[in-house]
Amino acid sequence: MKACYPGTFDPLTNGHMDIIERAAEIADELIVAIMVNPDKKVLFSVLERIDMITESVSHLPNVSVVAAEGLTVDLCRRLGASVLVRGIRAVMDYEYELQQSTANMMLDDTIESIFLVATPELSFISSSVVKNLVLCGGDAEKFVPASVNRILKEKIHGNRSSL
Numbered sequence: 001m002k003a004c005y006p007g008t009f010d011p012l013t014n015g016h017m018d019i020i021e022r023a024a025e026i027a028d029e030l031i032v033a034i035m036v037n038p039d040k041k042v043l044f045s046v047l048e049r050i051d052m053i054t055e056s057v058s059h060l061p062n063v064s065v066v067a068a069e070g071l072t073v074d075l076c077r078r079l080g081a082s083v084l085v086r087g088i089r090a091v092m093d094y095e096y097e098l099q100q101s102t103a104n105m106m107l108d109d110t111i112e113s114i115f116l117v118a119t120p121e122l123s124f125i126s127s128s129v130v131k132n133l134v135l136c137g138g139d140a141e142k143f144v145p146a147s148v149n150r151i152l153k154e155k156i157h158g159n160r161s162s163l
């Protein structure tokens with residue numbers, strides 16, 4: 001079974017890695033898809049996000065990374081993926097995911113959404129929390145893969161010195 005895990009990944013966190021590693025055990029092939037969420041202003045370019053995810057999943061032979069615009073279900077059809085994976089951390093995620101997956105179901109009912117419940121110790125992590133932590137001078141090493149932490153510090157402290 002080929003599955004697709006879409007998201008903004010701005011940046012990738014250990015919470016995302018938890019979902020990727022577990023979904024890679026279930027699927028024969030997992031494609032991590034960097035998509036556009038029109039409600040979000042991003043810090044990292046698409047190329048930076050491709051690089052950070054590619055490096056972080058290099059130990060998982062059945063995982064690849066793509067970036068696309070448009071609808072996630074259209075990308076799934078193009079890739080031949082029949083399953084959409086998303087993570088759920090709390091009730092708030094559930095409500096949002098229910099809305100998204102229902103819209104996706106209306107658009108294409110041949111693509112099934114499946115949800116993995118976040119590992120409890122990682123369920124408070126979000127990309128925004130990580131960015132705020134580094135902006136405020138903290139170190140995100142416990143919350144993101146090492147390569148992401150490096151680029152996160154460069155990006156935020158680089159930006160900060162130019163303010």
Ligand code: COA
Binds near residue numbers: 010070087128
């Ligand atoms: N662990 C840690 N963090 C998690 C997480 C987990 N298991 N699951 C979600 N998150 C966090 C992310 O860090 C992110 O935090 P932020 O809001 O602070 O940035 C947030 O929860 C969700 O972000 P993410 O999972 O990266 O993706 P998203 O919700 O921004 O992505 C798309 C939504 C891209 C999948 C959706 O907008 C999409 O499909 N867009 C294409 C258009 C489309 O087809 N829309 C649907 C039909 S209308």
